[in-house]
Amino acid sequence: MAGNSDPLTPRAKLAVTAGKAVAAASRAAGRGSGSVIGGRVALKLDPDLLARLAQHLDVTLVSATNGKTTTTRLIAEALKAAGPVVSNALGANMPAGITSALAGGSEARFGVIEVDEKYLAGVARDTDPKCIALLNLSRDQLDRAAETRMLAENWREGLAGSKAVIVANADDPLVVWAASSSPNVIWVAAGQMWKDDAWSCPSCGGVMQRPGDDWFCSECGFRRPTPSWALSGDHVLDPHGSAWPIHLQLPGRANKANAASSAAVAAVFGVPPQVALERMYQVQAVAGRYDVVQFEGRDLRLLLAKNPAGWLETFSLIDPPPTPVILSVNARGADGTDTSWLWDVDYTRLTGHPICVIGDRKLDLAVRLEVANQQFQVCENLDQAVQLCPPGRIEVIANYTAFQDLRRRVGN
Secondary structure, three states, rough: OOOOOOOHHHHHHHHHHHHHHHHHHHHHOOOOOHHHHHHHHHHHHOHHHHHHOOOOEEEEEEEEEHHHHHHHHHHHHHOOOOOEEOOOOOOOOOHHHHHHHOOOOOOOOOOEEEOOOOHHHHHHHHHOOEEEOOOOOOOOOOOOOOOOOHHHHHHHHHHHOOOOOOEEOOOOOHHHHHHHHOOEEEEEEEEOOOOOOOOOOOOOEEEEOOOOOOOOOOOOOOOOOOOOOOEEEEEEEEEOOOOOOOOOOOOOOHHHHHHHHHHHHHOOOOOOOHHHHHHHOOOEEEEEOOOOOEEEEEEEEEOOOOHHHEEEEEEOOOOOOOOOOEEOOOOOOOOOOOOHHHHHOOOHHHHOOEEEOOOOOHHHHHHHHHHHOEEEOOOOOOOHHHHOEEEEEHHHHHHOHHHHHHHHHHHO
């Protein structure tokens, strides 16, 4: 444990109180959870508040382009075996949202914090984490996010010499390059379905060779490190070679990979793999993702996929044809306004599924599906799309704000 800190300064207490009051007012006005605006107000009153709130916690940071919200939930569940946990479970993952989350956890021993990729270095400076989990880096929000190698470079520079234990995905060359500046890294073979951001060497720009599950640069010798933890089918292999069964209610290979990384993090804090993996079974859904809801006499499974890597993983877990699929894409601020990433997604994987298309950018998606030779119908809204589907299960896949729209419509 990080040791009991001094009580918060009067200024810090005032900042926390003011932040909570603003958050409560925002909720009362129906403007969401209020965590971001509350955190912003608190940080204005005390710019060092995040560091003060974190000083009595053993902190784990989780960052990635895909899977960080789910992995944060799984780690938090596992660490509850060792003591009380505070976490930004709702996914507000920039400094203001993180500050709000920690302000509510005065009794906690552990802080498990999801961090937006662009803010990782700064949050790591403020919170002095004991562990940092790095899952993947892939293209996302093309109009405003730095391209992936620049993000990897930010991580590499920001984490150089960090005292934290870095738990990193050995199968993602960008993550390996970013983590390699740190003295204490635990490598996890978590897999990488989406490889299109990792064909050139992040170290020298040379062409990456990718035989089987291995990878290496033939020009500079940068190569996949030997993992000490690995996902193997439905089991996690620990550093002693023991295989532990994965108990999850969440679907798909990607969540098993998230569980493998989470088990490695839990072990850093002394929670054994068997205990950690059994506790992860408690997680049924994450901020509405994977929920099955009844709507208009059908069972809708809500799936979030916000970039090509996410869509690829999601296609691998949907029920086989002829299960109907509804696709919804927006391009609002939180999504990124550039939808050219749609052309990076292999929609031929939906062949045989009846497809309905909704969302602000349904016509962009329709053009893409036309080129992929898919059978689809463009619909005005969710209600119309559902009416076109037969009774039974429907897979609904949406990007970020489209997913929030869906949850509001189905009352989830």
